Amino acid sequence: MTTVEPMAAATARLRAAGLRVTAQRIALLMAVDESPGHPDAETLRHVALRVTGGLSLQATYNVLRALTDAGLVRCTMIPGQPGRYETERGDNHHHFVCRSCGSIRNVKCAVGRAPCLDPEIPGTYEIEEAAVTFWGRCPDCAVTGD
Ligand SMILES: [Zn+2]
Ligand SMILES: [Zn+2]
Missing domain, CATH: 1.10.10.10 (Winged helix-like DNA-binding domain superfamily/Winged helix DNA-binding domain)
Known part of the structure; x- marks a missing residue:
């Protein structure tokens, strides 16, 4: 087995x-x-x-x-x-989502830990993470052009 x-x-x-x-x-x-x-x-x-x-x-x-x-x-x-x-691998990666077919792929976080963006917000706010999603078209959908 x-x-x-x-x-x-x-x-x-x-x-x-x-x-x-x-x-x-x-x-x-x-x-x-x-x-x-x-x-x-x-x-x-x-x-x-x-x-x-x-x-x-x-x-x-x-x-x-x-x-x-x-x-x-x-x-x-x-x-x-x-x-x-x-x-969960603790790598704080982000996602690319294709608007045409809905496919999702991982995008490496440039920083690698959360939060990877530095917001302009008073320091009394406790920021845990930045949820980043990239939207566009995957190579398959970009070729067919729909
Ligand atoms: Zn696609
Ligand atoms: Zn993922």
Whole structure:
């Protein structure tokens, strides 16, 4: 079985983050880790269902929220789309979103830590991060010109 190792790793990460270990949390953390790109909750639910049964979309959102709050998963909100998830690597990267096809790709943060922009705001405000999203057209869509 090739699933034993990632399962053990996911269990260890849940414990290290102080989360109670459940089959659904293991399954969804593994789903986020192994899914390329920026899947939404419904996509992750289908991946996780290979490992655990009876996972509703609401339960999926609840688990993803717990994983995000614990710092294991990063959730990116893009206007007009459901939340997108990926493994949190602490690199403070940003995103490029194609206006034509909706594809998302990572953009390296020039600074590498949050907040990477220095806002003109009184110092009494505690700034945690700058959410930067680049919008435009990906190479595929730029070629077809639609
Ligand atoms: Zn595109
Ligand atoms: Zn990303």
